[in-house]
Amino acid sequence: MPSPLLADTPGETLLLLGNEAIVRGALEGGVGFVSCYPGTPSSEVPDTFFRLSREGDYIFEYSTNEKVALEVGAGAALAGVPTLVTMKHVGVNVAADPLLTLSYITAPGGLVLLSADDPGCHSSQNEQDNRHYARLAGLPCFEPATAQECKDMARDALHLAHRTGQPVLLRTTTRVNHVRGPVKLGNLPAEKARKPFVRNLQQYVPIPAHSRVQHRQLLDRMAAIRQEAERSRWNKVSGQGELGVIASGICRCYLSDALFEEGLTGQVKVLDLGFSYPMPDALLLEFVKDLKTVLVLEELDPLVEEHLRALLQRKGVSLEVLGKSETLPVWGEYSTDMVRQAIRQAQGRQARGPEHCAPEQGLAMRPPNLCAGCSHRASYFTVREVYGDEAFYSSDIGCYTLGLLPPLSAADFLLCMGASISTGSGFATASGKTTVAFIGDSTFFHSGITGLINAVYNRHNILLVILDNRTTAMTGHQPHPGVDHTVIGPNERPIEIEPLVRACGVEHVKSLSPLNHKATKKALEEMKALSGPRVLILRDPCVIHERRVNGKVKPQAATVAETTEGCLDVLGSLACPAFLKEGDAVRVDEEMCSGCMYCLQLDKSFKAKKRGA
Amino acid sequence: MQRTRIFFTGVGGQGTLTATKLVSLTALDEGLPVTSGEIHGMAQRGGVVESTVLIGYLSPKITHGEADVLLGFELLETLRALCYLKPGGRLVGNSESLPPLSVATGKAAYPSLESVEAKAKAVASTVLFLPCRTLAQQAGAAQSANTVLLGAACAIKALPFGMEALERSVRKYLKPALAEANLKALELGAKAALR
Numbered sequence: 001m002p003s004p005l006l007a008d009t010p011g012e013t014l015l016l017l018g019n020e021a022i023v024r025g026a027l028e029g030g031v032g033f034v035s036c037y038p039g040t041p042s043s044e045v046p047d048t049f050f051r052l053s054r055e056g057d058y059i060f061e062y063s064t065n066e067k068v069a070l071e072v073g074a075g076a077a078l079a080g081v082p083t084l085v086t087m088k089h090v091g092v093n094v095a096a097d098p099l100l101t102l103s104y105i106t107a108p109g110g111l112v113l114l115s116a117d118d119p120g121c122h123s124s125q126n127e128q129d130n131r132h133y134a135r136l137a138g139l140p141c142f143e144p145a146t147a148q149e150c151k152d153m154a155r156d157a158l159h160l161a162h163r164t165g166q167p168v169l170l171r172t173t174t175r176v177n178h179v180r181g182p183v184k185l186g187n188l189p190a191e192k193a194r195k196p197f198v199r200n201l202q203q204y205v206p207i208p209a210h211s212r213v214q215h216r217q218l219l220d221r222m223a224a225i226r227q228e229a230e231r232s233r234w235n236k237v238s239g240q241g242e243l244g245v246i247a248s249g250i251c252r253c254y255l256s257d258a259l260f261e262e263g264l265t266g267q268v269k270v271l272d273l274g275f276s277y278p279m280p281d282a283l284l285l286e287f288v289k290d291l292k293t294v295l296v297l298e299e300l301d302p303l304v305e306e307h308l309r310a311l312l313q314r315k316g317v318s319l320e321v322l323g324k325s326e327t328l329p330v331w332g333e334y335s336t337d338m339v340r341q342a343i344r345q346a347q348g349r350q351a352r353g354p355e356h357c358a359p360e361q362g363l364a365m366r367p368p369n370l371c372a373g374c375s376h377r378a379s380y381f382t383v384r385e386v387y388g389d390e391a392f393y394s395s396d397i398g399c400y401t402l403g404l405l406p407p408l409s410a411a412d413f414l415l416c417m418g419a420s421i422s423t424g425s426g427f428a429t430a431s432g433k434t435t436v437a438f439i440g441d442s443t444f445f446h447s448g449i450t451g452l453i454n455a456v457y458n459r460h461n462i463l464l465v466i467l468d469n470r471t472t473a474m475t476g477h478q479p480h481p482g483v484d485h486t487v488i489g490p491n492e493r494p495i496e497i498e499p500l501v502r503a504c505g506v507e508h509v510k511s512l513s514p515l516n517h518k519a520t521k522k523a524l525e526e527m528k529a530l531s532g533p534r535v536l537i538l539r540d541p542c543v544i545h546e547r548r549v550n551g552k553v554k555p556q557a558a559t560v561a562e563t564t565e566g567c568l569d570v571l572g573s574l575a576c577p578a579f580l581k582e583g584d585a586v587r588v589d590e591e592m593c594s595g596c597m598y599c600l601q602l603d604k605s606f607k608a609k610k611r612g613a
Numbered sequence: 614m615q616r617t618r619i620f621f622t623g624v625g626g627q628g629t630l631t632a633t634k635l636v637s638l639t640a641l642d643e644g645l646p647v648t649s650g651e652i653h654g655m656a657q658r659g660g661v662v663e664s665t666v667l668i669g670y671l672s673p674k675i676t677h678g679e680a681d682v683l684l685g686f687e688l689l690e691t692l693r694a695l696c697y698l699k700p701g702g703r704l705v706g707n708s709e710s711l712p713p714l715s716v717a718t719g720k721a722a723y724p725s726l727e728s729v730e731a732k733a734k735a736v737a738s739t740v741l742f743l744p745c746r747t748l749a750q751q752a753g754a755a756q757s758a759n760t761v762l763l764g765a766a767c768a769i770k771a772l773p774f775g776m777e778a779l780e781r782s783v784r785k786y787l788k789p790a791l792a793e794a795n796l797k798a799l800e801l802g803a804k805a806a807l808r
Contacts, residue, residue: 178650178651178652179649179673180649180673182647250672253670256671256672260670336672338676354677355678356696357732360692363724364689364713364721366659366713367660577659579717579718581718581719
């Protein structure tokens with residue numbers, strides 16, 4: 001049965017994840033090309049496009065990184081095809097270079113960039129506010145708040161982009177990407193909207209003489225789009241009263257629920273700002289007329305608030321503006337309760353939160369851990385055995401970052417995708433300390449390779465350990481240039497990492513499975529005796545990926561014959577989640593054990609047994 | 614329509630998100646205005662999974678003291694999430710545990726069922742703990758522990774729809790091969806709840 005996301009069944013209501021609704025909206029908006037680099041909370045958008053790519057009438061690719069994704073997408077849009085490019089918020093930093101010039105030269109087919117922000121850092125290294133990019137680059141910006149709006153705004157964003165040529169930012173946050181709600185479907189387009197490329201040097205080749213003109217054209221286009229924001233259905237006023245609230249993004253949901261709970265629905269004047277950039281100044285001025293106080297609700301930076309304050313000052317309007325405060329911080333997420341308190345404060349009433357028992361203190365934490373049988377655990381175990389605390393560990397972004405905690409303790413610093421090699425290089429050279437950098441296979445292809453070339457070129461003294469688990473595990477097993485298999489079939493031309501590393505000029509390179517303890521230890525000892533840039537590729541497929549995609553489960557599991565000192569040492573130093581301590585005895589949970597048999601190589605109290613025996 | 618907030622908590626791999634989706638789908642099929650949310654960046658790696666189903670609200674988020682119902686798929690996580698429950702709200706939880714690494718390696722303690730029950734009773738009007746995994750095994754599939762819990766919650770009317778609606782959803786949305794075991798799981802959960 002074809003996916004309901006691809007069916008032309010207008011009027012039907014489906015329960016969709018915000019990210020699935022974006023897929024449907026893009027299809028209704030006529031998308032013909034999709035490129036991405038995965039990253040939570042954006043990943044279900046490209047993963048859904050990928051899963052449906054055989055049935056759907058569009059071209060899809062996982063690109064090697066976000067810059068490449070945007071450049072490929074820009075090419076498609078220059079060729080006249082409506083295009084969606086997706087990434088998480090920090091990915092937009094990687095793509096910022098092409099982005100800030102694409103807005104000058106335009107994307108005639110229409111290009112929408114999905115930026116999935118993460119206030120609260122649920123799964124990210126920072127909580128930057130990517131609405132800044134709308135201002136920095138000159139991008140109209142939509143901010144959906146519900147699953148239905150994810151669908152409708154993705155469609156409208158593509159239409160606007162196709163009509164004006166201006167790239168459009170679809171900015172979501174984790175709560176919106178991962179909301180699930182009813183979505184009423186619209187029509188799929190009857191015809192493909194295409195705009196064949198017409199050569200125009202002044203427009204598409206931004207040499208300085210052209211850029212100076214293009215910048216002014218960009219400002220003119222944004223001024224025209226501002227008029228659309230003024231009368232957009234996504235910027236609407238409701239309710240009445242002396243208190244006004246301007247809300248954007250998910251705050252609009254919190255506001256609606258908060259007003260209901262305070263019994264104030266309809267008694268506060270509300271401006272829903274869904275099409276949030278360029279700001280509709282005339283609408284804002286009209287909205288604040290006759291208000292005594294206006295409260296601005298926006299997560300992270302006070303962009304709407306500061307714009308409003310500047311606008312009021314310019315127009316000589318005197319009005320109390322409330323925004324960022326102790327109740328409404330510039331960090332983290334908002335909530336219905338925070339909005340309730342802010343409204344109460346704005347009305348001069350006492351804040352009163354819901355009663356609840358105190359959060360239980362001192363409970364055993366449950367930090368995410370490397371899976372049972374994960375080859376990264378074996379890699380870290382041996383690296384620590386050889387280098388211990390003597391080395392400094394430069395980490396990178398992926399599942400393997402989870403090795404930061406004891407007993408593996410395999411991360412001393414971390415920046416962003418691909419940084420482990422270059423940051424480690426700088427650290428090693430400046431400090432003269434032994435430095436080991438870790439990077440995953442997907443991250444190596446993403447942007448690690450440039451750091452490696454630099455390490456060779458500048459003769460940095462660093463050992464790079466490439467943790468090659470044959471997939472992009474952290475974000476949900478997306479393929480990358482090196483994989484053998486994907487969920488929809490084999491990769492015909494996998495790119496091997498070792499020859500690539502050699503071609504970068506690295507002299508000392510070795511590849512082996514980290515699950516072979518003795519050989520890995522020997523290889524690490526050899527590498528330790530050498531200097532300059534060295535690379536050890538520790539390669540073994542992700543256990544979850546093997547099970548899901550290739551259906552492989554190892555026939556044997558580990559078991560403990562007798563709990564000895566050695567066995568307890570392994571329990572403490574390996575921290576495999578399949579181990580259990582019951583009283584004084586150590587046991588291996590057969591269901592969790594992947595059968596990697598690494599523990600058997602560390603102590604003879606561990607034995608192999610047939611599953612179910 | 615009764616506005617309701619339901620908070621789900623569990624550990625990656627327990628089917629917390631499947632249960633959340635099943636409740637949302639059932640609510641939608643029953644014509645209820647449903648919104649659901651999930652935070653699951655690290656769920657795969659044994660981390661905590663928290664999710665929500667809200668009827669009549671737009672926000673997918675629940676903060677401390679806002680949940681009318683707390684569904685706890687793992688004992689320790691139920692205790693951790695107890696502060697989300699509104700005083701006088703209802704709690705349905707799994708009495709069985711999945712020890713975190715620090716407990717499994719003997720470095721931290723795990724709370725007893727009795728202590729969690731006592732703390733829950735100080736907050737909730739109804740507290741119901743049942744051995745979901747054991748009942749699921751009796752039903753014929755250990756993976757149906759999440760359905761056992763839903764059966765129990767539905768039986769004490771903590772869900773916004775009746776048992777028939779939930780049974781329809783099990784048939785309609787879960788893997789056909791596991792439908793019978795899951796129906797049995799609902800029944801065993803309901804029985805345990807009403808005993």
